[in-house]
Amino acid sequence: MITIKTQAEIEKMHAAGRVVENTLALLGKNVKAGVTTEALNKLAHDFIVSSGAIPSFLGYNGYPKSVCISVNDEVVHGIPSGRKLKDGDIVSCDVGAILDGFHGDAARTFLVGEVDEATKRLVKVTRECFYKALEYCREGYRISDISIAVQKHAEAHGYGVVRDLVGHGIGTHMHEDPEVPNFYSPRSRQRLQAGMTIAIEPMINLGTERVWQLEDGWTVTTQDGKPSAHYENTVAITKGDPILMTCSEVCP
Ligand code: MF3
Numbered sequence: 001m002i003t004i005k006t007q008a009e010i011e012k013m014h015a016a017g018r019v020v021e022n023t024l025a026l027l028g029k030n031v032k033a034g035v036t037t038e039a040l041n042k043l044a045h046d047f048i049v050s051s052g053a054i055p056s057f058l059g060y061n062g063y064p065k066s067v068c069i070s071v072n073d074e075v076v077h078g079i080p081s082g083r084k085l086k087d088g089d090i091v092s093c094d095v096g097a098i099l100d101g102f103h104g105d106a107a108r109t110f111l112v113g114e115v116d117e118a119t120k121r122l123v124k125v126t127r128e129c130f131y132k133a134l135e136y137c138r139e140g141y142r143i144s145d146i147s148i149a150v151q152k153h154a155e156a157h158g159y160g161v162v163r164d165l166v167g168h169g170i171g172t173h174m175h176e177d178p179e180v181p182n183f184y185s186p187r188s189r190q191r192l193q194a195g196m197t198i199a200i201e202p203m204i205n206l207g208t209e210r211v212w213q214l215e216d217g218w219t220v221t222t223q224d225g226k227p228s229a230h231y232e233n234t235v236a237i238t239k240g241d242p243i244l245m246t247c248s249e250v251c252p
């Protein structure tokens with residue numbers, strides 16, 4: 001069931017989204033060679049809590065940390081650890097926060113030092129995929145129009161679009177209906193309507209779309225070992241332009 005949010009509820013989600021936005025900005029400033037992913041987790045956790053919010057990932061289905069940090073061939077759900085970032089890495093940071101009962105959810109892929117051209121392009125195009133999708137975040141379009149926009153842009157570059165994970169509705173729960181796939185699905189016929197709030201999150205691979213789930217129960221990696229990028233924002237559909245809940249105007 002898709003829940004329609006009131007304007008007051010959308011404002012609450014926007015406040016949660018700002019905590020997520022600021023957490024990601026803090027992570028972006030601290031992503032550099034030599035830093036451990038656990039140090040980034042702690043920074044993010046402390047910042048979210050000091051903002052009066054709750055890190056929504058912590059304890060979610062038993063997830064052990066406050067953010068997900070996925071390096072290089074890790075697609076999503078990387079668990080922060082003693083792993084040290086190094087020059088040339090790409091680092092996907094996924095952050096969720098609950099404020100006043102409402103969720104915000106967003107992700108960015110950051111570069112460490114000098115990253116090779118092909119991988120840099122992957123990161124740039126993954127962000128562009130979100131913006132292509134945003135053009136369809138208006139009443140009257142279908143969820144599948146969002147999916148097609150992401151898929152078309154990624155595949156035009158020869159990239160693999162991950163099939164095993166999808167974006168989602170969001171509100172008082174992190175994951176609500178509808179599913180928001182990054183590829184065409186005939187099931188995604190729902191029409192967008194003012195008051196719908198969704199997390200659009202392209203997960204795009206330089207090589208094959210195929211992924212593995214690691215034995216830690218969380219980390220998802222590419223099957224061919226090539227890099228993967230992730231970019232996500234929480235978006236509210238309105239009678240007019242969509243509202244970006246997890247960034248101001250143009251998202252980094
Ligand atoms: N941001 C992720 C999503 O959109 C959630 C991370 S899974 C968790 O599904 F367990 F870490 F919460």
Ligand code: CO
Pocket residue numbers: 105106167168199201232
């Ligand atoms: Co999400």
